[in-house]
Amino acid sequence: MSYTNKPxxxxxxxxxxxxxxxxxxxxxxxxxxxxxxxxxxGGSSGIIRDYVNVVPPGDIRNVMSALSNLPSLDLDIFQYRFRSEDKFLAGHAIGNLVIAALSEMKGGIFPAIQELSEIMQVQGKVYPASNEPLVLHAEFTDNTQLAGEAEITAAHKTIKRIWVENNPWSDNKKPVAVPEAVKAIEEADQIIMGPGSLFTSILPNLMIPDISSAILRTTAEIIYICNIMTQKGETIGFTDSDHVKxxxxxxxxxxxxxxxxxxEQVSEEYMDFNRYDEVSKQVKHDFKGLRDQGCRVISDDFLLLRNGGAFHNGERVVEELMNLVGSPSKNKN
Incomplete structure (x- = not known):
């Protein structure tokens, strides 16, 4: 693959x-x-979503901070979260309030993010998957169903499938993706999913029909960065092959x-399970199961141990992603 512009x-x-x-x-x-x-x-995003009827801003806030060229002090202020004893403002991040305010001022989340991207000198483009807040639904293996990300995760049941719906007051009968997000997927050279919660961070995007269709149409290489640890309420007992399945x-x-x-092995003695109560055991490997699903497997030491938790080493992950840019992928040939 050759490029006339940046990948x-x-x-x-x-x-x-x-x-x-x-x-x-x-x-x-x-x-x-x-x-x-x-x-x-959940959290500050959920409260703002309920009272202001705006797309939950927390994930968007973190993404914008990651791509911003602002000085560190400015970003620290944007990311600052009020203490629990602050009553009315308890738990709210300043950035969440700014995004909610701009959404009202600009008449929607999409124009708000574009305006804020300029203010924050964001390097790249940030798009919400949809212009409307979506409700996550899950069916469990016991055939019961729940709505709401927080409720689904807290149920600690094995999830069979998930889907998203608009809020009851929406004018749209089914979730609609932001057109710019669909176009970006269609024109991409590489699409990266993860790391992140399988059922509550990654799949909700793919369950929007416009996005799933674009994913299935794209000629880009699609890369999944598998979580290092299993997650309570979502992926207990999962192998890496189970994630992809x-x-x-x-x-x-x-x-x-x-x-x-x-x-790389994670020492259970190192893990602070009181602090990171959403994690449990290290994800086990099933390389044969991955290859049976047509996957190329890149295995390496991507581990970063920090503050009693196991995280991805972003520098090593991105170094590998750059190696893969432009290389032929198995499923596209």
Whole structure:
């Protein structure tokens, strides 16, 4: 593959994993687009969503900070979260309030993000997956169903499938993607999913029909960065192959081309399970299962131990992603 311009890379997801990759990608000579989930209903984002009827801003805030060229003090202020004893403002991040305010001023989340991107000197493009806040739904293996990301995760049941719906007061009968996000996917050279919560950060984006269709049409290499640890309420007992199987099943086709998996061992003695109560055991490997689904497997030490938790080393991950830009992928040939 040859380029007349910078390689176009689209990163899809949400949560805390996405910024890890974006912080390092912004230092590379690439055209970055981040497509961010809008189904979060927990914490500060959930409260703002309920009272202001705006797309939950938390994931968008973190992505914009990761891509911003502002001085560190400015970003610290934008990311500052009020203490729990602050009553009315308890738990709210200043950036969330700014995004909510701009959404009202500009008549929607999309123009608000574009305006704020200029103010924050964002390197790349940030698009919400949809202009409307979406409601996440799940069906579990016991055939029960729940709505709401926080409720689904807290149920600690095995998820069979998830889907997204508009709020009841929406004018649209089904979720509609931001057209710019769809176009970015169609024109991408590389699409990255993860790291992040499988059912609540990555799949909600893919469950928007316009986005899933674009994913299945694109000629870009699609890369999944598998989580290092399993997650309570979502992926207990999952192998890396199980993660990919869930993605493929939801889109009805084996569409993941390449999977990045960490092979460095995480010491349970190091992990602070009181602080990171959403993690449990290290994801086990099933390389044969991945290859049976048509995946190229890139396995290496992508581990970063920090503050009692296991995270991806963004620098090493992005170094591998840059090696893969332009290389032929198995499923596209």
């Amino acid at each position: 176009k890379i689209v990163v899809i997801g949400g949560g805390t994993g996405l910024p890890v990759v974006l912080k390092e990608l912004r230092n590379k000579n690439v055209d970055i687009t981040a497509v961010v989930t809008v189904a979060d209903d 869930v993605l493929n099943q939801h889109l009805g086709r084996n569409f993941i081309d390449t999977v990045l998996v960490n092979t």
